[in-house]
Structure formats: structure tokens, C-alpha cells
Amino acid sequence: TRVLLTGGSGFIAAHTLDVLLKRGHSVVTTVRTQEKADKIKEENKSAVDKGQLDFAIVPDIAQEGAFDKAVVSDPPFEAVLHTASPFHFNVTDVQKDLLDPAVIGTTGILKSIKKSAPSVKRVVITSSFAAIVEPSKGNWPGHVYSEEDWNPITLEEAEENPMAGYRASKTFAEKAAWEFLDKEKPNFTIATICPPLVFGPIIHALDSLENLNTSNQRILWAAQGKWKDEIAPTGVYLWVDVRDVAEAHVLALEKPDAANKRFFTVGGYFTNRDIAEIIKRHFPQYKDLPSASTPGGDYPEGGKEKGVYGYDNKRTIEVLGLKYRSFEDCIIDCIVSFQSKG
Numbered sequence: 001t002r003v004l005l006t007g008g009s010g011f012i013a014a015h016t017l018d019v020l021l022k023r024g025h026s027v028v029t030t031v032r033t034q035e036k037a038d039k040i041k042e043e044n045k046s047a048v049d050k051g052q053l054d055f056a057i058v059p060d061i062a063q064e065g066a067f068d069k070a071v072v073s074d075p076p077f078e079a080v081l082h083t084a085s086p087f088h089f090n091v092t093d094v095q096k097d098l099l100d101p102a103v104i105g106t107t108g109i110l111k112s113i114k115k116s117a118p119s120v121k122r123v124v125i126t127s128s129f130a131a132i133v134e135p136s137k138g139n140w141p142g143h144v145y146s147e148e149d150w151n152p153i154t155l156e157e158a159e160e161n162p163m164a165g166y167r168a169s170k171t172f173a174e175k176a177a178w179e180f181l182d183k184e185k186p187n188f189t190i191a192t193i194c195p196p197l198v199f200g201p202i203i204h205a206l207d208s209l210e211n212l213n214t215s216n217q218r219i220l221w222a223a224q225g226k227w228k229d230e231i232a233p234t235g236v237y238l239w240v241d242v243r244d245v246a247e248a249h250v251l252a253l254e255k256p257d258a259a260n261k262r263f264f265t266v267g268g269y270f271t272n273r274d275i276a277e278i279i280k281r282h283f284p285q286y287k288d289l290p291s292a293s294t295p296g297g298d299y300p301e302g303g304k305e306k307g308v309y310g311y312d313n314k315r316t317i318e319v320l321g322l323k324y325r326s327f328e329d330c331i332i333d334c335i336v337s338f339q340s341k342g
């Protein structure tokens with residue numbers, strides 16, 4: 001299949017590109033600059049040489065019509081994977097820095113496809129658990145989160161802080177995609193992937209670990225000894241391996257039955273204490289790791305069985321046939337990848 005992948009320079013997108021190429025798809029990926037394209041080229045020389053991988057420059061997805069040119073290709077695209085969206089909290093203006101690129105980026109690419117790429121049959125969009133979770137309910141014991149749930153966040157709440165802004169950006173963007181489908185009745189079907197915290201090895205170009213993607217930061221901090229005196233609160237107790245998320249994106253474009261469905265891709269439960277313990281067990285050379293008596297980083301009272309929401313990831317297994325990797329392997333591979341990046 002001929003596929004357009006947006007945001008190819010990202011943590012999740014780099015793994016998604018990997019899966020696409022291994023399955024023999026022909027890919028054009030968008031990046032913001034030629035320099036970023038060149039770095040991806042270096043890592044995927046054989047695919048570039050075979051004509052299996054090409055690039056389109058889209059500097060800012062928040063601009064109207066940003067994807068008008070990128071969606072046109074010869075041979076024409078049959079599927080689009082839209083992963084590009086800001087995921088960081090160093091923002092000054094929630095609207096401009098988070099909501100606009102997420103929402104205009106999503107509606108913009110759907111409009112461009114409808115207008116100029118009639119051969120596209122499936123669009124897979126990276127949404128998030130952020131678009132599912134109801135933060136005001138806290139740990140919500142007894143509730144089982146699934147694809148049925150929607151974050152009820154409002155624009156006013158979105159402006160309160162960057163984390164709320166991020167969750168709102170994902171919620172509003174996914175809602176806008178389903179509304180587009182309803183109102184515009186395009187030629188294509190969509191599928192949305194809703195992962196909780198994504199951890200795992202970094203394979204994208206990174207100048208320095210200081211620019212590490214947001215979700216992996218806590219693993220780096222743990223390894224650097226930042227939790228020596230107190231383990232940081234876990235916050236969200238659900239995680240998934242980046243390689244499984246990548247697989248889910250590609251399966252959602254390949255499987256006819258994935259049409260017009262959300263997918264809650266959850267690998268399982270975890271706590272920050274689990275991260276610290278795995279690092280200690282497998283990387284004894286690291287200093288300043290917390291011990292069994294260090295406070296913090298646990299489940300709330302009642303544990304994961306009675307103190308925290310449940311999750312239902314059945315659809316991802318039944319429809320996509322997804323298999324989930326273990327937390328231990330994920331954290332080990334993640335740390336090994338940090339070592340290779342210095």
C-alpha cells in the first residue's frame with residue numbers, strides 16, 4: 001500500500017515507519033525541515049535506494065492547507081497515518097502551541113485528502129488515552145475505561161495549565177475527526193489509536209537526551225538518580241510499548257474491520273516504583289536509585305485491583321490481533337537505547 005505518514009521525526013512515528021517498511025508498504029513521510037528528512041534518510045538508506053521511502057516537507061501543521069501538496073503523490077496514496085501533534089508542556093499559549101496544531105492539523109489533513117486525494121481509503125489518526133480519561137474522577141476505582149469513554153474537558157479548562165491543554169488538544173482533535181466523517185461523508189474510513197503512556201526504545205534522531213520525547217522522560221530521570229529520596233507520583237497507571245503502538249497503527253490501516261473504530265491500546269498497569277525496580281535489577285551500575293524503603297511511586301490504597309480504574313483493550317486484540325510486550329522488556333530496551341544516544 002502507498003502510505004503518507006505525518007510527523008516522521010517523532011518517537012512513535014519512527015517505529016511506525018519501521019513497521020511500514022518491513023511490511024513492504026511504500027511510504028512518504030512528512031517532516032518539518034530538509035535536515036530532519038536527511039537524518040531519517042541516513043537511517044533508512046536501503047528503503048530510500050529502493051524507492052520505498054520519500055519525504056515531503058510540512059513546516060507547520062497548524063497552517064490552513066498545510067497538507068495540500070503532501071497528500072498528492074504518484075502513485076497516489078491509499079492510506080494516511082496522521083501522528084504529528086505537539087506533545088510537550090513548555091508552552092506559553094495553549095491555543096497556539098497545542099490546540100491549533102492538534103485540531104487544525106487533523107481537520108486540515110482530512111480536508112486536503114477529501115479535496116485532492118480521492119484514492120485514500122483509510123486514515124489512521126494517533127489520538128490518546130488523554131481523549132478518553134476523565135481526570136476529575138481521579139483513580140476512579142470500579143470504572144473500566146474503554147473506547148466508549150470521552151474526556152469531557154472544555155475549552156476553558158484547557159487554558160488552565162499545559163497538561164490540561166495537551167489533554168484537550170487530543171480530545172478536541174479526535175472529536176473533530178469523527179465530526180468531519182459525519183458531516184463531510186468522505187471517500188475514506190478512519191481509525192483512531194488511543195494509547196496511554198508510551199514507553200520504549202528511541203530509534204528517531206536525537207541530538208541529545210535533553211530533547212527526549214515527553215513520555216520517556218521519567219525513565220531517564222529514574223536512571224539518572226532523580227528519584228533517590230522520593231519516587232515521583234505515577235499519575236497515569238497505564239502504559240504501552242512503542243513497538244506495539246506502531247504495530248497497531250499499521251494493522252489499523254491494513255485490516256478492513258478496523259474501519260471507523262477507536263482502539264484503546266493498553267499494554268497493562270505500571271507504577272514509577274516498577275520502573276525504578278527494573279532499572280535496579282538490570283542496570284546495577286547506575287547510582288542513586290531508590291530502594292525498597294524509599295517513599296512514593298506506588299499504587300493508591302487498594303492497589304491496582306481496588307484502588308485504580310480498570311481498562312478494556314479487547315477490541316485491539318480481537319480486531320487488530322495485537323499482542324502486547326512486557327513492561328520489563330520495554331524498560332530494559334528503553335534504557336539500552338538511551339545508552340546508545342549518550
Ligand code: NDP
Nearest residue numbers: 007009010011012060061084085086101128197198213215
Ligand atoms: P514526539 O514529540 O516525538 O512527536 C511529535 C511529532 O509531531 C514530531 O514529529 C513533531 O515534529 C510533530 N509536530 C508537533 N507539532 C508540529 C507542528 N506544529 N507542525 C508539524 N509537526 C509537528 O512525540 P510522540 O511520538 O510521543 O507523539 C506522537 C503522537 O502520539 C502525538 O499525536 C501524541 O499526542 C500521541 N501520543 C503519544 C503518547 C506518548 O506517551 N508518547 C501517548 C498518547 C498519544 P518536530 O519533532 O519536528 O517538532
